[in-house]
Amino acid sequence: MESKAYNLAHEKNPMITLRVIPGHFTTSNFHISHFLDVSSMKSNATVARNVAHELAMPYLASAQIDTIVCLERTEVIGAYLAEELKESGVTAIGGGDISIITPIANNIGSLSFQSSMVGLLSGRNVLLLTTSISSGRTLDSALDCLAYYRSNIVGISALFLVSSANPELRVNALFTSDDIPGYQFYSSRNCDMCRAGQSLDALISSEGFTKI
Template sequence: MENKVMKFYSKAGSNIILRAIPGHFATSHSHINYYVDMTGLKTRRSEAAAVGKAFVQRLPIETVVDTIVCLDGCEVIGAYMAEELEKGSFPSMNMHNTVYVVTPEFNVNNQMIFRDNLVGEIQGKNVLLLLATATTGMTMRRSLECIEYYGGQVQGICAVFSAIKSINGMRVESMFDTSDIPGYQAYEVHNCPYCKAKQKLDAMVNGYGYSKL
C-alpha cells in the first residue's frame, strides 16, 4: 500500500506536505477512496512547527485561547500552536499566561471524557479544537458537545485535512481540503460504490493511522 503514496503541498508552505494513498478504506463513520496520512505532519518537528505556525497566522488577532484540545495525536502541533500564540499578541485568561494543551480520553462506551484533574483546563476556558482529519463531521460534533458539557467555550476549530468547511456555524480552518486531493470522495457505508463492486477494503483508518486488512 505504501508504494502508492502521493504527495500534496500546502499553499501555506512547501514544508507542509500531505501524503495520501488511493484505495478503499473504512473510517468509523464512512468509506473513503484516499487514506490521508498525517504521520510526518504530526511527528516531524519541523513539519509540526510549520503547521502550528500556519494555523495561528489564520486566527483573528482578537481570538482568546486558553486551551488547545488535541485529537488524533496532534499534541506536537498543538504545542507549537501554543508557542506561537504566546509569542504573539493573542489574549489569554490563564493566570500563568500560558496555553494549556490537553487530550480527551475515550471510556469503555467510546464516550469522550476529561478526567477530574483536567476539568480545570476546560471549564470556563476559551478552547481551540485541533484535529488531524475531519471527513463527515461526526467526531467534530462529539468534541464540541464534550467541550461544552465540561464548561468550555470553543473559539475555533482547526483540522489539518477537512472535508467539512463549517460546523454549527463555525468555520473549520484547514491546511488541506478535498480540492487538494483530486477525486477525493467519502461515502455512506451502505452506499459505497467499492463495496457494491465487491472490492475489498484495503485498511481500517482513523486520525491515528491505518490497519491493513
Template sequence: MDNKYKKIYTGGTEAALKVIPGHFATNHAHINYYIDMTTLKSRTREAQEVAKVLVGMYLYNIVVDTIVCMEGTEVVGAFLAEELTRSGALSTNAHKTIYVVSPEFNNNSQIIFRDNLLPMIQGKNVIVLMASVTTGLTVNKAIESVQYYGGILQGVSSIFSAEDQVDGVPIRSVFGKKDLPDYEYHDYRHCPYCRAGKKLDALVNTFGYSSL
C-alpha cells in the same frame, strides 16, 4: 495495496500531505484516499509548519486559554500554543500561557475530561485541534464535550478537512478539498466502490492502517 505515497502541497507551507489512493474503511465511512498524518503530527519541523499556517487563520487578539488535541495532534498543539502566544493571542490564565490537553474516551466512545483537567476547560476559551475532519462525527463529539464541561469554544482547527463547517462551526484547515478535489467519503451502506465489487485495501484510523 500500492504503498507509494502521493505528496500534496498547499500554499503557505513546505509541509506535504501524504496520501494513498484506494478503497479504505474508517470507523464512520468508506474513503478513496488514506491520508497519512504520521510525519505532520510527529516530526517537529512539519508540526511547526502546520502550526504556523493554522495560527495565520485566527484573528489577532483572539482569546485562547486551552487547546484540546484530538487524534494525536499534541505536538502540533504545542507549537500552535507557542505561535498563538507569539502572535499576541490573549489568555485569561493567571500565568498568561496556554494549556495543551487531550481528552479521554470512555467505554461508550464518549469524550470525557478527568477532574484534574477540568480547571483547564471550565470557563476557558478553547480551540479544538483535529488531525482530519471527514464526516464531522468526531469533531461534533469534541465540541459537545468542551461545551458540556463548561468550555467556551473559540474555534476548530484541523490539518485536513473535507468540510468547511460542521453544524455551523467553521473548520480552519491547512489542507482541504481544494488540495485533494477528488477526495470522497461514503456511508458504508451506500459505498459505490463496494457496489462495484472493489475490495477494501485497508482499515484505517488515526493511528494508521491495517492492510487486508
C-alpha cells in the same frame, strides 16, 4: 495501493506535505477513496512547527485563548501552536501561558477530561485541534463534551477537512477534500466502489491503516 501514493504540498508552505494514498478504505462506518497520512505533521518537530505556524494565522488577532484541546495525538502541534500564539501576543487569562490538554476517550467514543483539567475548560476560551474531520462524529462528541464543561469555543482547527462535514461549523483546515481530485466519502452501505466490485484495501483509524 501504495504504488499510487503521492505527496501534496501545502499551497503556502511547501515544508508541509500530505501523503495521499488512493484506494478503497473502510472505517467502522464509512468507505473512503483515499487514505491521508498526517503522521509526519504530528511527529516531525520541524514539520509540526511549520504546521503550527500556518494553523495560528486565523487566531493572531484573538484577545485571549486559555486552552488548546488536542484530539488524535496532536499535542506536539498544539505546543508549537501555543508558542506561535504567544509570540503574537495571544495569551491565556491574565497574560498567562496557554494550556495544552487531551481528553480521555472511552470505548464507545465519547470523551471526558480528568478532574484536574476541568479548571482549564470551565468558562475558558478553548481552541479545538484535531487531525481529520470527515463524518464529524468525533468533532460532535468533543463539542458536546466541551459544552458540558461550559467552554467558549474560539476556533476549530484541523489538518484535513472533508468539505461536506459539519457545514454549519467554521473549521480552519490546512488541507480539504477539494485539494484531492476524486476524493469520495460514502456510508458503508451506499458505496460506489463496492457497487463497482472494487475490493477493500485497508481498515483505517486515526492511528493509520491495517491492510485487509
